[in-house]
Amino acid sequence: MPFQIYRHSSIEALQESRAFYRVASLLHDHYHHHSRPSVVLVGNVPTLRHGLTQLDAILFSEKFVALLDFKSCSGPIEGLDPDQPWRVIGSDHVVRSGKAINPYRQIARARSAWIPFLANAAARLPRMAAPHRHQLERAWRHLNGWILFYPSLHRQSQIMYPQEDALWFNILSTDEVLAYSFKTVSTLQLTAEEMDWFATEALGASRWFEHERILDNVIGCLCVVDAEGKAIAYPISSFDEFTIGRGAHQRIRVRAECRAVSNDHARIKADGHSVRIIDVSRHGTLINGERIEKGREYLLEDGDRLVLGGNALLTCKLWFQTRWSGEDITPPTDEPTQ
Structure with a gap:
């Protein structure tokens, strides 16, 4: 299988x-759906020995x-x-x-601690007996460190770090991890068998077999009719969290003409079985005609x-439904429009 997840303790125990x-x-x-490349994600890695740091996750490709390193912050x-x-x-x-x-x-310190640990563990791999052993050992200096902000890294963030570290360090939104993994290349290249070995033998993790049931579970959707009269449904999965507004970074982006809608207007948060909304806007949000309190779920x-x-002009209207088929969306009689 090209993608596998491992973990130590329960993923729910992970703060992020x-x-x-x-x-x-x-x-x-x-x-x-792919036969390759192989990717292994190991979550909730503890301090396996003195001097190491706890890791939210390690991604092997x-x-x-x-x-x-995951951070929950939308500001x-x-x-x-x-x-x-x-x-x-x-x-x-x-x-x-x-x-x-x-x-x-924090992640620079973690990287400095984990490089020698992982390099020493790699010495037990069969190909380490080959003439290229020292080349593979040096390759661990290419270990990357990514800080992933959830639900997203705010577009107005201003973060500086030494440019000489740009080869291994980056700050991303969680939704950018896939695109960034496509373009990241280093001399640290492992086979699928070696990735599994690192997860189970070097890190002592076990396979997590519940991920397909949890990750693929769509528990509802937000629907809106666009300017051309077409109804669009945005699915919400079990542990989703995202924002709605006029800003370019939004998953549900409202048209610029809806001026009563803030760039970051409302946050949608799922907890496995239910979906909640939090107003974070200037002009407010109504549910079934009633204004909700700002900042409250x-x-x-x-x-x-x-x-x-x-109640302002140029608003955006949506509706929530627990049914999701990906097609045949039926708007209410008074169709919400942007």
């Missing part, structure tokens, strides 16, 4: 489990290996000094980074009508 589910879902949807991040904390612009919120001063220093039920923009 939603980000892990999103990354796993993207990789699974792309790779599970035939072209590279990357340490993944704009400011980190102009690599030796100062990262903060959400306009607030006192500091992006968590364990014992390190900021996430860049509201459970969505089948047939709920949503109006983004409150």
Whole structure:
């Protein structure tokens, strides 16, 4: 199988489990129909010995290996000094980074600790007896470190880090992990058998067989009729989290003409079985004609009508339904339109 997931303890025990589910879902949807390349995702890796750090995940590919560090934050991040904390612009919120001063220093420290561990583990591979042993050992210096923001890295974020580290370090939105993995190439190249060996023998992880049931479970959809009168449904999976608005980075992007809708207007959050909405806008959101309180979670039920923009003109109207077939979308009588 080209894509496999391993884990130590329960994935739900991972503090950033939603980000892990999103990354796993993207990789699974792309790779599970392919015969190659092989990709292995290992989640919730503990400190296997003194001096190592806990890892949210490690991604093994035939072209590279990357340490993944997940961060849940949707606001704009400011980190102009690599030796100062990262903060959400306009607030006192500091992006968590364990014992390190900021996430860049956190993953740099993790990378420095894990490179010798993984290189020593690789010495037990059969091909390490070949003449190219030292070349493979040096290849671990190409270990990547990615910080993945969930649900997305805000477009107004300003983060600086040493340019000499750009060959191995990057900051992404979780939804960018697939595209970035396509273009990442290093001299650290493993076979499918070696990736499985690292997951089970070097890291002591076990296969996670529940991922297809969890990742492929669509529990509802948000529907909208576009300017041409065509109804579009946006599926919501079990552990989805995304925002709606006029901003270019939105999964559900509202037309620019709907001026009562904010760039980041509302957040949609699924918890496995139910879907909730959180208003984060300037002009408000209505559910079935009632204005909801900003910042508070509201459970969505089948047939709920949503109006983004409150009672203002140039709003966007949607509806929520628990049925999802991917086709034959039937709007309510008073069709919501953007």
